[in-house]
Amino acid sequence: MAKRKLTQNQQRRIQSNNTKVLQRYHRKQKADIDWSDEMLDDAQEGVIVTRYSVHADVENASGEIFRCNLRRTLSSVVVGDRVIWHKGNEQLQGISGVIEAVLPRKNEISRPDYYDGLKVIAANIDRIIIVSAVLPALSLNIIDRYLVICETANIPAVIVLNKTDLLTPEEYENAAHQLQIYQAIGYQTMMISAKSGENMENFTALLSEGTSILVGQSGVGKSSLINHILPDVQAQIGEVSELSGLGQHTTTSSRLYHLKQGGDLIDSPGIREFGLWHLDQDKITKGYREFQYFLGTCKFRDCKHENDPGCALRAAVEQGKIHPLRFENYHRLIAGLQENKSQRHFSTS
Template sequence: MTKRKLTQNQKRRIHSNNAKALDRHRRQEKKNIDWQDDLLGDTQDGIVVARYSMHADVENTQGEIFRCNLRRTLASVVVGDRVIWREGKEQLQGISGVIEAVQARKNELARPDYYDGLKVMASNIDRIIIVSAVLPSLSLNIIDRYLVICENAHIPAVIVLNKIDLLSEQELKAAAEQLKIYEDIGYQTLMISAETGKNMEKLTSLLTDCTSIFVGQSGVGKSSLVNQILPDVNAQTGEVSANSGLGQHTTTASRLYHLPHGGNLIDSPGIREFGLWHLEPDQITKGYREFQYFLGGCKFRDCKHLNDPQCALREAVEQGKIHPIRFENYHRLMTSRDENKSQRHFIE
């Protein structure tokens, strides 16, 4: 039996009902857990290591973790945030304290959401690990979406291809040639297998002494990589659906792990889509680092870089200075951005 797809209006009503239910639960919970100042200790520094719908786990400077409520005045609290919090003198319904304030973020990684606008996933990141795989498929278009985000957030990126144990020698060579497109413009790439451990030591060394985050589509093996790097974590893994070819969501909340060799790793929920409709067209253009050498060289200031006469970008493609796949993906992302932005306006 074919499953009927929900209309946009049905999705909007479901989202609205869920939001109202969460709001009622949140108001009741805050009513039940009323932290008075005399029930709280002094303010102290901490870092958010896990974030749930209504709470956050905060680690203090001694490495102890406390589940905390959030002050109503806080606009956003995400994994990686440095926070000011106060421990309760006793637990109230399993809650051990309150987050009072969020310190200024060095940077943040955000993705658009049709209903919630721009949603921050994590903060204070030193490196983004873009995990792709041969299953569901090696999509350079998806990789380019992430790279545009990385470039606009000014966060260095590493492209990792997982599940190479599933490739033949010929397929492995073809994948290496695809990754070379990114190596030629200055990105670091790595081909690994969480299943066999191939090149895992190289990935582990990249994570040392910094805070990294894994991002990528569902089913590319992010949780399997976490289990390889941190065997005691037991992150839940899932298979790729044989029917849809899409990965199954396994990680349900972002979480920060401390690595035994130094450094931190953030495992984020798998996402199948990473839209760019929240970005302006020039932000997407600037997200292609190799384009920067040629921007400003077009004959017309409003050049769309398509069939416009004397387009510097198109001429660079013809001269082999910009890879045609990257140029094609750029226009696909531009088209997708316009379509998604129109859909968002329709929903609103």
Template sequence: MSKRKLTQNQQRRIQSNNIKNLKRHQRKNKKDIDWQDDMLGNSQNGTVVTRYSAHADVETENGEIFRCNMRRSLSSLVVGDKVIWRKGNEQLQGISGVIEGIYPRENEITRPDYYDGLKPIAANIDRIIIVSAVIPSLSLNIIDRYLVICETSNIPAVIVVNKGDLLNELQRKEVEQQLKIYEDIGYQTLIISAETKENMDKLEVLLSSGTSIFVGQSGVGKSSLINMLLPEVNAVTNIVSENSGLGQHTTTSSTLYHLPQGGNLIDSPGIREFGLWHLELEQITKGYREFQYFLGACKFRDCKHLNDPGCVICEAVKMGKIHKTRFENYHRLVASLAENKAQRHFSTS
């Protein structure tokens, strides 16, 4: 007799219960350090350089790093946060101090989580490096998802295609044509190879100022790039699964690294699917930067930019002012947004 396959919602509920039970077990078997005021030194500034589930590593202004607990009053804490913390008079259970406050963020990247709502990933970022790869395939739809996040967060984006050494001449021309779609609307693009070091010098120059963050699906080579940029880090690498074509997660905590040539780089856990269901339709539409010039000029205020009469977006596509691929990807995102919201409503009702 065959076993009945669990639905996706059933799998999520089981996973959620498992996570809750694990957290309950951890709380039961772990005593939190109760930092009293007389156990701590003076307040000082620092930057969160690594975020773990229960702790964070804070770097001082002179470059020292201390592992800290967080006050329960802090709602969220991510890599890149500027914080106020106090060092303990002695180390307790491997913890050196406590974070007491977070300075206002200049910006932040967030992603939706089915169980915890909207979760920040990193803060105070100068540019987002969207890392893609030609294996298993270059997905413009996924690139567009990341670009919507960049636009809504108001953070400049750079599109980097890794594993360029795997392209033959014909494939390279095809990828270059795909990237030209983004270059024509103002995005910087770069084909690189961590294997042959193609254009790695250009990437290093790009990263040499401010704080950058790598985002992208698992298996695109983010950890390999970290190894090349920072050999001493020895980030764990993994090979794309030959069976599924999907990469395995190789980074379990977000970490900020200082680059030798200057600048900082945040490596974030791999994300196979960057959900956008927390965004409203208007935000996704504005997330396509080439649409912005035409918005508000359609005949009807509730124009869906599909088959509506008097739609200036559709007219711009016909005239070649908006690329057809981007237009089609936009409607894929809109359709997936509606589908995901419907599924969430059904699973919580």
């Protein structure tokens, strides 16, 4: 009898259940570590440089890194967090201390998780670098999804097109023309190649101040960029699947790297789908920065910004003040939002 092929949702449930079982197992093992006060040094500040499922690596003021347990009272600890922690007098099962508290965050970036709800993936970020490429295909719709997140979190965004060495002169010109859409509304863009070195000096200079985080689909070359900037890191590079055209996830935990020229870089696990179902329509609308000037000036307060009479956004598109591709992507995001919410309602009813 032939085996029935599992659906994508069934595969996700199985993977989620397996992950939860492993996490419970590891938590049970770590529960045997009981840090009494006399076993701990005085409290000190540190920065989370790597986050795993049940513990985290903390860097102290001297640049030393210690693997620590988390107090059960902590709801969220992510890479970039400034924390209060205690070093133990000795290592217990490879653990060097315990994290007591998370200091207030300047900002944070989150992504929705189908099983765990909204999940914070990094904190205290100075810029989000949206990495795209021609393989997988350049998608302005995906770029717009990331930009909505950046605008909602109030974190500056830079759009980077990687793998330009794969482009013909005509394709290069077309890609540059597409990026001009974002330059016109105030976003910084850059066309680079980790392989040929095009614009890598400028890209490295961009990273030299503050903390940056790389986001983007799997396969766009985030690990290759890190290997170019930090050759000693030897980040694992995944090949793009010839069958699907989608990249394989190669980064399993978020990491913060210190750069020689200054600045820090956070590499987060590859995100193939960056859903927006945790945002309502109003937040997505406000996530399009060029819409701001026209919002509130439509004829009707409940304007859907489609074919509604007196729609200020549609009039702005017709007047060339809003790019039609951005307006089209906006409606795709809204339609996808409604579809996802309907599916989630159906699955829980």
